[in-house]
Each structure stands twice: as C-alpha cells, then as structure tokens.
Amino acid sequence: MSEEQAANSVNAENAQAQNRKRTFQWLRKVNAKVRTGYSLLAGSILAAVVLSMMFPPKRGKFVKSSAMFFKEMITVLPSVLVLMGLFTVWVKRETVVRFLGQGSGISGILIGIFLGTLPTGPLYIAFPLASMLLRKGARIATVMAFLSAWACIKIPQELMEIQFLGIRFTLLRLTATIVLLIPMVLFAEAMHDRKKEEKRQGDTVQRKNIFN
Amino acid sequence: MSITAIIINSIVAVCLALSLLKSREKTLLALKVAFNAAKRIGLEVLALIIIIGIITGFLPNRSVAALIGSERGLLGVVIAAVLGSVLFMPAIIAFPLASTLKSMGASTMAITAFITTLTMIGFVFLPLEIKELGKRFAFLRNGLSFVVAIVIAVIIGVILG
Structure with missing residues (x-):
C-alpha cells in the first residue's frame, strides 16, 4: 500500500511542479507586456514633444523639472540598486524561510514582517513560497504578514522614499503600516478559519482543497 | 547633492566595503545583480522623469x-x-x-x-x-x-x- 501512496504523492508533486511552471510562464508574459519600457519611454517622449509644440511657453518648466528629477534620481538610484544586489547575494532565501516558522503569536507575526522586508526577490516568487509555508503548517497570520511586508516594505526602496518624501514621512508610514498589519492579519486569519470550520469535512482533505 | 543623498550613499558605501572585505566574488556578483536591475528598470526610470516633467510642466x-x-x-x-x-x-x-x-x-x-x-x-x-x-x-x-x-x-x- 505504501508504494502506491508514494507513487500518488510523487504524481501530485509533479502536477504541482507543472502547475507552477505554467504560472511562471504566464507571469513572464504579463511581465513582458507590462514592462514594455520602450513603448512607455517612446510614448512619453512623443507626448512631451507634441505638448512642447502646442504650449511653447511651458516648455521651460518641463525641461527644468525633468532635469531636477534626473539629478535627484541619479544621486541615489545607483546606491539603492547596489544595496539590493548586496541583499540578494548575502541573504539566502532558504534562511528566510527557515526563520519564518519560529516564534509564536505576535512575535511570529513580527518575525514574518521583518523577514518580508529583506529584498530577496519579486512578489511573484513570494506567492509559491507562501503557499508552501501554509502547506507545511505555518499560521495564516504569519504568512500573510510576511507576504504583505514583502509587497510593501523593502529596505533599499525605503532609501528612495526617504530621499523623495522625507525621513519623517517614511518613518511614520512604516510604523503605521507595521502596527496596523498585526490586527489585519489576525482578523484575516479568524475570517479564513471560520469559513474553514463551516466547510470542514476531513481535516487534511479540506486543507488541500483550500490551498491548492 | 542633498544631505539625505549623502547619508544614503555613505551607508551603502560602508555596506559595500564590508561586503568587499568579506568576499570579493560575492561583492562582484552583487554589483552584477545591481547592474542587471539597472538595465531592467532604466527605461522606466527615464520615462518617469519625462512623465514627471510633463505633469509639472503642462498639467495645471x-x-x-x-x-x-x-x-x-x-x-x-x-x-x-x-x-x-x-x-x-x-x-x-x-x-x-x-x-x-x-x-x-x-x-x-x-x-x-x-x-x-x-x-x-x-x-x-x-x-x-x-x-x-x-x-x-x-x-x-x-x-x-x-x-x-x-x-x-x-x-x-x-x-x-
């Protein structure tokens, strides 16, 4: 019997891997579509040229503010990107996942938020990671906190926020976000589990249905 | 350069120096990652600079x-x-x-x-x-x-x- 079970689980694993592969392919297509930097750049240049011809007196202000922003960008952007590179190289994704299960209650959620702020990859890497963690039995609150922090707080990006919006604004926004994330994920967990109780037929079966 | 920019650059420079002290190869790899990221978002950044110019210049x-x-x-x-x-x-x-x-x-x-x-x-x-x-x-x-x-x-x- 164990052989048959083993074969089944291998099949399930394969199907999952396939599913994931397809998802990534779909994403790459979306990315290609969304990130058509070229057309965006060409479109904005065209718009700028047309507008400059239509409203010549406003051209000066356009050139001045573009030049100013270019200067502000170029003084920090290289540093931000280098910091991102350093994180990618020094902080291993496996380490992040290993630490994520630790701590319980609020401390677990805080660990999740902290680990989410480490720039270890784009959001679409985080979804399969989160799904794996849930299947391994991690709390919904922790995983959701991790995912939300991964989405909205990234240490190198925050340097950009400080440069353009000021340190006071940045610190306030981050504090408010972290403080509010905790009740949010706890509430979400309660809502999520409530429905699960209603629908429950068999423990493991139900879990599989929800997360696959 | 504004004070903020100087502080940001100094912090990153310190991190880079520490990384270089620990491992040359890893630091080079990090710079490569950074360069690739720059290539990926470079066009968008340029477009944004123009769009910001358009917004401030032409939009009341x-x-x-x-x-x-x-x-x-x-x-x-x-x-x-x-x-x-x-x-x-x-x-x-x-x-x-x-x-x-x-x-x-x-x-x-x-x-x-x-x-x-x-x-x-x-x-x-x-x-x-x-x-x-x-x-x-x-x-x-x-x-x-x-x-x-x-x-x-x-x-x-x-x-x-």
Whole structure:
C-alpha cells in the first residue's frame, strides 16, 4: 500500500511542479507586456514633444523639472540598486524561510514582517513560497504578514522614499503600516478559519482543497 | 547633492566595503545583480522623469489638487487608493511620482494611500495569488489591505497635516 501512496504523492508533486511552471510562464508574459519600457519611454517622449509644440511657453518648466528629477534620481538610484544586489547575494532565501516558522503569536507575526522586508526577490516568487509555508503548517497570520511586508516594505526602496518624501514621512508610514498589519492579519486569519470550520469535512482533505 | 543623498550613499558605501572585505566574488556578483536591475528598470526610470516633467510642466496644479487635493477630503483619498491598486509600477519610481503630485497640491493623505495600495495590492498579481493561495486568502489580503491603506493614510494625514 505504501508504494502506491508514494507513487500518488510523487504524481501530485509533479502536477504541482507543472502547475507552477505554467504560472511562471504566464507571469513572464504579463511581465513582458507590462514592462514594455520602450513603448512607455517612446510614448512619453512623443507626448512631451507634441505638448512642447502646442504650449511653447511651458516648455521651460518641463525641461527644468525633468532635469531636477534626473539629478535627484541619479544621486541615489545607483546606491539603492547596489544595496539590493548586496541583499540578494548575502541573504539566502532558504534562511528566510527557515526563520519564518519560529516564534509564536505576535512575535511570529513580527518575525514574518521583518523577514518580508529583506529584498530577496519579486512578489511573484513570494506567492509559491507562501503557499508552501501554509502547506507545511505555518499560521495564516504569519504568512500573510510576511507576504504583505514583502509587497510593501523593502529596505533599499525605503532609501528612495526617504530621499523623495522625507525621513519623517517614511518613518511614520512604516510604523503605521507595521502596527496596523498585526490586527489585519489576525482578523484575516479568524475570517479564513471560520469559513474553514463551516466547510470542514476531513481535516487534511479540506486543507488541500483550500490551498491548492 | 542633498544631505539625505549623502547619508544614503555613505551607508551603502560602508555596506559595500564590508561586503568587499568579506568576499570579493560575492561583492562582484552583487554589483552584477545591481547592474542587471539597472538595465531592467532604466527605461522606466527615464520615462518617469519625462512623465514627471510633463505633469509639472503642462498639467495645471489645480487639476491635481482638484482630483486628490485636501479639499476633496476622504473621496480624494479613496480615488488615490483605487489608482494605487490598479496601477502597476515599481515602488522605486512611485516615490518620486508621489512627491511630484504632493508638490502640485495632492494631500498627504492621498499620496500615502496611493503608495500603500500601490505596493500592497497587486491587481496584476491577483490571478497568481488566487492560484497559489486560494481565493479566500487573496481576497481577504487585498481587501483588508485596501481598508488598512485608507486608515494609514488618515492617521498620517492627521499627524502631518
């Protein structure tokens, strides 16, 4: 019997891997579509040229503010990107996942938020990671906190926020976000589990249905 | 260079030096990663610089203020939050855009809501999130994020005026 079970689980694993592969392919297509930097750049240049011809007196202000922003960008952007590179190289994704299960209650959620702020990859890497963690039995609150922090707080990006919006604004926004994330994920967990109780037929079966 | 920029660059320079002391190869790899990221977002950054020029140069200030200014109150915040949920752009270029909108009369509340929903909520990623984590998880996370974004915006708006 164990052989048959083993074969089944291998099949399930394969199907999952396939599913994931397809998802990534779909994403790459979306990315290609969304990130058509070229057309965006060409479109904005065209718009700028047309507008400059239509409203010549406003051209000066356009050139001045573009030049100013270019200067502000170029003084920090290289540093931000280098910091991102350093994180990618020094902080291993496996380490992040290993630490994520630790701590319980609020401390677990805080660990999740902290680990989410480490720039270890784009959001679409985080979804399969989160799904794996849930299947391994991690709390919904922790995983959701991790995912939300991964989405909205990234240490190198925050340097950009400080440069353009000021340190006071940045610190306030981050504090408010972290403080509010905790009740949010706890509430979400309660809502999520409530429905699960209603629908429950068999423990493991139900879990599989929800997360696959 | 502004003081902020000098501090940011110094911090990163220290990190880079420490990394170099620990491992030459890893540091080179990090620089490579950084260079690739620069190639990936470079065009978008250039486009953004032009778009910001267009917004400040050709768009009258009052149109921004009328849409998401402080006179608009909570409705302006909601508009900004919806825009942030639907649009898709890297956070790195969202901050300069937000600061431009702010200087043109957008309220602090509105730009906070914009930044928070922009980063936390991804309409583009929603199908993937549903696929990986289930409809319930995805809708709960995105829906609650929207509400939380508005609350954060109101808190910051009240504190910073």
